[in-house]
Each structure stands twice: as structure tokens, then as C-alpha cells.
Amino acid sequence: MAIIGKEITSAEELEKHFKEHSVAEFFKKNMQMLGLTGKIRTLTTIIHEYVTNSIDACEDAKILPEIEIRITELAPLHYEVMTKDNGPGLTKSTVGRALGKLLAGTKFHRLIQSRGQQGIGASGVTMLSQITTGQPIKVLTGNGKETFACEISIDVRKNEPKITNFQDLKKEYRGTIIRARFKDVKYVKSEQGPLEYLRRTAIANPHATIKFIAPNNEKFVFRRSIQQIPAKPKEVKPHPKGITVDELITLAKHTKAKKVVSFLKSDFDRMGEKAINEISKLVSFDLNKDPKQLRWHEAEELVKAFKKVNFIAPRTDTLRPIGKERIEKAIKAIVQPEFLAVVTRAPQVYKGGFPFQVEVAIAYGGKAGKVINGQKKIEIMRFANRVPLLFDAGGCAITKAVNSIDWKRYNIKDIENTPLTIFVNLISVFVPYTSAGKQAISEEEEIIEELRLGLMDCARKISKFIAGKQREYERKMKKETFFKYIPEVAKSLHKVTKNDYESIKRKLERLVLERLRLEEKEVEENEKKGKAA
Numbered sequence: 001m002a003i004i005g006k007e008i009t010s011a012e013e014l015e016k017h018f019k020e021h022s023v024a025e026f027f028k029k030n031m032q033m034l035g036l037t038g039k040i041r042t043l044t045t046i047i048h049e050y051v052t053n054s055i056d057a058c059e060d061a062k063i064l065p066e067i068e069i070r071i072t073e074l075a076p077l078h079y080e081v082m083t084k085d086n087g088p089g090l091t092k093s094t095v096g097r098a099l100g101k102l103l104a105g106t107k108f109h110r111l112i113q114s115r116g117q118q119g120i121g122a123s124g125v126t127m128l129s130q131i132t133t134g135q136p137i138k139v140l141t142g143n144g145k146e147t148f149a150c151e152i153s154i155d156v157r158k159n160e161p162k163i164t165n166f167q168d169l170k171k172e173y174r175g176t177i178i179r180a181r182f183k184d185v186k187y188v189k190s191e192q193g194p195l196e197y198l199r200r201t202a203i204a205n206p207h208a209t210i211k212f213i214a215p216n217n218e219k220f221v222f223r224r225s226i227q228q229i230p231a232k233p234k235e236v237k238p239h240p241k242g243i244t245v246d247e248l249i250t251l252a253k254h255t256k257a258k259k260v261v262s263f264l265k266s267d268f269d270r271m272g273e274k275a276i277n278e279i280s281k282l283v284s285f286d287l288n289k290d291p292k293q294l295r296w297h298e299a300e301e302l303v304k305a306f307k308k309v310n311f312i313a314p315r316t317d318t319l320r321p322i323g324k325e326r327i328e329k330a331i332k333a334i335v336q337p338e339f340l341a342v343v344t345r346a347p348q349v350y351k352g353g354f355p356f357q358v359e360v361a362i363a364y365g366g367k368a369g370k371v372i373n374g375q376k377k378i379e380i381m382r383f384a385n386r387v388p389l390l391f392d393a394g395g396c397a398i399t400k401a402v403n404s405i406d407w408k409r410y411n412i413k414d415i416e417n418t419p420l421t422i423f424v425n426l427i428s429v430f431v432p433y434t435s436a437g438k439q440a441i442s443e444e445e446e447i448i449e450e451l452r453l454g455l456m457d458c459a460r461k462i463s464k465f466i467a468g469k470q471r472e473y474e475r476k477m478k479k480e481t482f483f484k485y486i487p488e489v490a491k492s493l494h495k496v497t498k499n500d501y502e503s504i505k506r507k508l509e510r511l512v513l514e515r516l517r518l519e520e521k522e523v524e525e526n527e528k529k530g531k532a533a
């Protein structure tokens with residue numbers, strides 16, 4: 001019944017208007033929340049979703065990632081994207097849900113350091129293909145046991161996958177190939193385009209080989225500089241200090257434990273006998289109760305009790321940083337700087353319960369920085385769990401931390417116009433993104449503090465290098481100035497003393513060089529004294 005334009009003036013009218021919607025319908029209306037907005041950003045986000053999934057899948061299966069991406073222009077603002085990986089592949093029963101159902105996947109329900117964490121990346125992209133071209137995506141996947149191809153689209157009303165043109169293939173293949181078409185997107189070779197995204201992915205993932213064929217057929221290969229697969233991050237249970245009442249109720253509903261006491265022991269990190277004892281004294285109900293029957297006010301009592309009990313800090317050995325040497329190797333290969341400082345900080349915890357760790361590198365000179373209108377400028381590369389963040393820089397904790405540093409104290413007078421590449425990787429079992437588009441990190445106090453400490457640590461090292469360079473420059477200028485006047489002075493001295501002109505000139509040159517050497521020695525000694533003090 002058409003009810004458009006009719007005002008809702010009664011509860012009965014309201015009932016007629018009342019409808020429920022699936023999560024797919026919600027995101028179809030709000031694609032911008034997934035970062036699928038703007039012609040350029042959308043294409044980069046598509047690449048990002050496929051590439052992060054491929055690397056995650058390879059790492060999970062302990063495979064060195066070999067990834068190929070091809071973007072083909074079919075017509076203006078109409079492109080085909082092909083991604084191919086050598087990962088574990090998908091099965092007939094998971095392929096539909098993995099690529100054609102929103103909020104489905106292997107990562108959302110786990111606290112583990114991975115690139116994806118929501119279960120909407122790949123399926124969001126399938127939906128975009130569907131709503132801009134009316135076409136399903138094409139998949140070919142093999143998992144060692146079976147190889148098959150199919151087309152996938154989403155039944156948006158139900159948020160269910162629709163599989164068509166299914167074909168069992170007789171060849172053996174391991175990996176996944178996805179081909180999808182999109183309209184109203186645009187390929188550019190800019191700082192926010194797919195090529196830069198892949199360059200940065202290669203820097204943070206030196207164990208991956210990434211091949212890229214651009215729409216003009218230009219080919220790029222980022223070869224792995226590290227042959228080892230990174231150690232697998234470990235999954236952690238939630239720490240009691242980081243849990244909210246609502247999360248506690250959700251966990252209690254899904255637990256296999258039959259009593260609250262065993263639920264606490266089995267589903268939380270750092271929950272020992274002593275803590276349980278203390279908790280039992282702080283709550284008004286019996287901990288032998290069935291967790292599925294836990295009421296809201298009882299969960300509230302538990303969370304309050306958690307705040308009072310002294311738990312051991314959350315496990316932080318579950319994180320897997322890229323590591324100082326690997327970052328050094330990767331940046332040297334791609335940025336080729338004159339000087340590089342790298343720091344991997346010790347793991348910390350934010351919001352009382354989530355382990356995180358910060359890695360910072362500052363590269364100076366060489367190909368560091370970016371060129372704008374022929375002028376070298378600072379370049380800030382932000383990463384979360386090794387994934388480049390190219391958008392929403394203004395609202396990101398990393399940018400705020402960089403801007404909060406007093407760079408002049410570190411011999412960097414004009415940070416904006418210095419040839420620096422600042423690399424920051426934040427890793428966590430749960431990255432606090434500001435939105436589902438996963439491009440900016442929220443300003444958690446503990447994270448900002450660690451970022452600042454890491455940046456300042458690197459800045460100190462760079463500062464010494466820059467000071468040394470400045471001194472070298474000043475010495476060179478001094479030498480040039482003195483040497484300019486030496487022939488004049490030697491000529492005059494020769495006239496007065498009648499001594500040999502050439503020998504006077506040589507002696508004066510020696511005198512200048514000796515003087516400059518003494519000055520340098522003095523600076524070095526002062527520096528040593530400063531260090532000892």
C-alpha cells in the first residue's frame with residue numbers, strides 16, 4: 001500500500017510505516033561508512049579490502065604472500081579489478097558467506113592482531129559492484145582439495161549470498177582470484193591512489209611480493225626483501241579491566257560454561273582463584289549461577305568488581321611487530337634515505353584491556369618525503385596492523401601525535417618542508433578505528449602517549465644527524481670562503497716577505513684545514529661531555 005507523503009499521526013499509522021532492515025540494506029544506504037565514497041577513494045578502498053584479506057589469509061595459513069592486482073579501464077569511470085593470491089583458498093560452504101554476506105567472517109569475534117576485524121570488507125565491495133554495474137563478482141578458488149569457480153552477489157534484503165554459474169574445475173589450484181567491475185570510480189597515480197597504497201603495503205609487509213598492473217599497462221613489482229613468514233599473532237581472551245557490561249552479557253550468552261565461576265575462569269584473561277574469591281565477596285549473587293541467566297544489574301556488579309580487583313596486566317606477548325631490522329630493510333630498499341632511525345616500543349595496554357604496540361621510523365634525505373610543485377615536503381605514512389591508512393589523516397591519533405611534537409627542539413626548523421618520511425605502525429588485537437571505514441585511529445590517551453615517545457626517540461637520533469650535517473655544511477662554507485682569499489693574502493705576503501708564493505699558499509691552506517679540524521674536535525668533545533652529564 002502506498003503511504004508516501006502521509007503524516008504519521010497515530011500509533012496505528014506508525015505501525016504501517018514500521019519496517020525492519022538487514023545490515024546489508026543499512027550499508028547499501030551508507031556505503032561511505034565503509035570508505036566507499038568519492039571516485040578515487042573508492043577504488044583505493046576496493047584494492048585495500050582485497051589485499052588485506054589476501055595477506056591475512058596467507059599469514060593465517062603460514063604462506064609467503066604472492067599477490068597480483070590488475071586494474072583495467074573498461075570505459076571512463078568504469079573499471080575491472082582483478083586480485084589473485086596464493087592463500088589457502090575458500091571452500092564451497094564458506095565462499096558465499098566470505099564474499100557475499102555482511103558481518104560474516106573469521107575475525108570479528110576474535111581478539112587477535114589481524115588486518116581485517118569486522119567482516120564487511122569484501123562483502124561491502126561485492127555490494128558496490130552489484131549496485132554500480134548490476135553484475136555479480138567472479139571468483140575462482142582452490143583449497144588443495146577442490147577447485148571451483150562461481151559468481152556471487154548479495155540478496156540485500158536478507159543479507160544472504162546468491163551463488164550463480166557454479167563450476168567444479170578439474171585442475172589443482174591453491175589460492176583465490178576475484179574479478180569485479182565497478183562504475184563511478186577513478187584510477188589516479190596520486191598519494192591516495194592504489195599504487196601508493198601498494199607501495200606502502202610493501203614497506204610494512206616486506207615478506208610479501210606484490211605485483212601490480214595499472215590501467216595503462218604499466219607494471220610494478222614490489223619483491224619481498226624478507227623470506228620468513230612472520231610469527232603468527234596469538235589470540236587473547238578479553239581482560240576483565242577492558243570489558244563493558246554489554247560485552248560481558250554477550251560473552252555470557254555464548255559461553256559453554258555452566259556456571260558464572262567457570263565462565264569467568266574460561267572466558268577471561270588473567271582470572272585466577274584469588275581474583276574469583278575477591279569477586280565473590282563483592283557481588284550480591286551466587287557465582288554458581290548459570291551465566292545465561294545473568295541479569296543486567298548482576299553483570300554491572302561484576303564489571304564494578306573487576307575494577308576493584310588487582311589483576312595481572314593483560315598479556316602483551318600476543319602482538320607481532322614488524323621489527324626494527326625488517327622495517328630498516330624495507331625502508332632502505334624503497335625510500336633509500338641518507339639516514340634512518342627506527343624504534344619498536346615495548347607493548348602497552350589501552351582502556352585497561354587491549355594490548356597495543358607502536359613502531360616508528362623516521363627517514364631523512366634520499367627519496368624520503370614527497371615532492372609537491374618541485375619542493376620536498378614531509379610525508380607521514382600511517383599504518384594499523386601493517387595496513388596503510390591513506391585517508392582521514394586529520395582525525396587520526398598518529399597525525400595528532402606528530403603535530404604535538406616540538407620539532408624545532410630536534411633541529412627540524414620547518415617540519416612541513418623537510419625531506420622526511422615518518423613511518424608509524426600501530427599494532428593491536430583490536431585497533432580503535434574512528435569508523436567502519438578503518439582509516440583513522442581514535443585518540444586513546446595511552447596510544448597518543450606511546451606514539452609521542454616513539455616519535456621523540458627517533459627524532460633525537462635524526463636531530464644528531466641533522467646537526468652533524470649542518471656543521472659539515474658550515475665547515476665547507478668556511479673552507480670555501482678562506483680558500484677564496486688565500487691567493488690574495490699569499491700574493492701580498494709574497495710581495496712583503498719575498499718568500500715563494502706557492503709555498504706561502506700551501507702553508508695558509510694547511511693552517512685553515514688544521515683550524516677547522518680543531519673546531520670539529522672541540523664540538524665532538526663537548527658532545528661527549530654532554531652525553532656523560
Ligand SMILES: Nc1ncnc2c1ncn2[C@@H]1O[C@H](COP(=O)(O)OP(=O)(O)OP(=O)(O)O)[C@@H](O)[C@H]1O
Binds near residue numbers: 053088090105122
Ligand atoms: N582471499 C581470501 N582468502 C581466504 N579467505 C578470505 C579471502 N578473502 C576473504 N576471506 C574470508 O572472508 C571473510 C570475510 O572477509 P571480509 O573482508 O568481508 O571481512 P574481514 O576481513 O573478516 O574484516 P574487515 O571487514 O575488517 O575486512 C574473512 O574473515 C576471511 O575468513
Ligand SMILES: [Mg+2]
Binds near residue numbers: 115
Ligand atoms: Mg577484510
